[in-house]
Amino acid sequence: MQAAIIVFPGTNRERDMRLALKRASGRDPVMLFHREAALPKGLDLVVLPGGFSYGDYLRCGAMAAQSPIMRAVKDFAAAGGHVLGVCNGFQIMIEAGLLPGGLLRNATLRFLSMDCRLRVERPGTAFTGHWQQGDCFRAPMAHGDGNYFADDATLDRLEGEGLVAFRYVDEAGEATPAANRNGSARNIAGVLSPNLRVCGLMPHPEDLVDPLMGGIDGLPMFQSLAERLVAA
Amino acid sequence: MKARVYVMPKAGVLDPQGKAIGNALEGLGFGGVRDVRAGKVIELDLLETDPARAKQAAEDMARKLLANTVIESFRVEII
Numbered sequence: 001m002q003a004a005i006i007v008f009p010g011t012n013r014e015r016d017m018r019l020a021l022k023r024a025s026g027r028d029p030v031m032l033f034h035r036e037a038a039l040p041k042g043l044d045l046v047v048l049p050g051g052f053s054y055g056d057y058l059r060c061g062a063m064a065a066q067s068p069i070m071r072a073v074k075d076f077a078a079a080g081g082h083v084l085g086v087c088n089g090f091q092i093m094i095e096a097g098l099l100p101g102g103l104l105r106n107a108t109l110r111f112l113s114m115d116c117r118l119r120v121e122r123p124g125t126a127f128t129g130h131w132q133q134g135d136c137f138r139a140p141m142a143h144g145d146g147n148y149f150a151d152d153a154t155l156d157r158l159e160g161e162g163l164v165a166f167r168y169v170d171e172a173g174e175a176t177p178a179a180n181r182n183g184s185a186r187n188i189a190g191v192l193s194p195n196l197r198v199c200g201l202m203p204h205p206e207d208l209v210d211p212l213m214g215g216i217d218g219l220p221m222f223q224s225l226a227e228r229l230v231a232a
Numbered sequence: 233m234k235a236r237v238y239v240m241p242k243a244g245v246l247d248p249q250g251k252a253i254g255n256a257l258e259g260l261g262f263g264g265v266r267d268v269r270a271g272k273v274i275e276l277d278l279l280e281t282d283p284a285r286a287k288q289a290a291e292d293m294a295r296k297l298l299a300n301t302v303i304e305s306f307r308v309e310i311i
Contacts, residue, residue: 059300066297095300102303104241109248149245149303183246 001229003029003045006073006089008064013050013087013204020206021047024222025230034067044229045082046073048089050142050204060103060145061091070096082126082229083198087143090190090200099191099200100158101150107183111144116181116203118166118189119173125192126228127199128165130220136173137217139203141182146202148184148191155185165199166190233278235290236309239299240271274298283310 003021005014014031021029029047030040039046054063064070070092077083077098085093093099106112115138120131131137150158158164166189170179175187182202190201205218241247247269254268276293280286290308299306 058298062297062300100302102300104246104303105248107246107248109252147246147248151302183248 001025001044001226002027002042003047003225004032004039004043005029005047005049006032006034006069007049008034008051008053008067008092010053010055011049011051011088013206016204017047017049017086017206020209020218020222021045021225023209024219025226032069034064034069037068037072039069039072039076043076043081045084045225046076048073048083048085048092049206050087050089053088053092056145059095061088061093061095064088064092065095074098077193077198080195080197082225084127084225085200086204086206087141087146087202090202091145093198093200098198099193100154101148101191103145103202104147104149104183105145106143106147106181108181111142112146112181113142114181115139116141116189117169117171117173117179118201118203119169119175121164121167122162122192122196125165125196125199126225127192127221129224129228131224134173136169137205137220138208138215139205139218140207141203143182143202146182146184148182148188148202150185155188158188158191159186161194163192163194163196164188164190165192166201166203233280233283233286234311235276235278235286236311237274237276237290237294237298238271238307238309239274239294239304240269240306242303242305245303271304286310
């Protein structure tokens, strides 16, 4: 799998993402700066990592979504390419219209820096192929604006079409209000595009991919991508 | 010609900032505040001299960038 990581001014999680992708695929991802107008040929995956692109000016992700490289990323996605966005990357995807909804300030107004538990709602995708339906795993989160919002019709459509990738759950695997610390609609932590090739989520699976990090709970996502996108 | 763009959280969208401001006002002893909504104001200095066209341009800018119409509404005023 050949992946590319997009780096915007203010991106700060690109090295964690690089480590996770390299660990799972054995290939070093290409790092691309936001000013590039085109993606290199032969990419299997484009990743928008976390951070605070453009200082979160206007709205989180709003400025990055207008940068030159995002036009190329949108074309890549429209042509059936796989795109993963984590945290600020998810916010950028939403602002760029790659995924539906919006991400509001956390309901508590607090920046949340802690582990959460995610339940896999849609296994079998390139992102979730190493998990079974209902599997739960730990993932660190670190965000101020991760409160997923969409109108009821959009939420019903996402659920009806199986496009909710992950939900925040408690230790028992239940999607309770207490487990939903940022206040997201229906405990949604991550969503998928209709073709299941674009996935965005707020928590950071890339930060648990080595025992030295405290666990490998997030590694299955990258192993799944490496496996699926080699075969493709 | 100047345009002022008011961007507000849409009706029905949770506004945690507004809620926090409301709580702080109550803490300061200001009673009688039923609800607070916090948005932003963006001023544009435009080359356009025709008010109708200036308003149209500012609205296009708001739809495309200044507001996220999934979660925010906007209103343009020519000043």
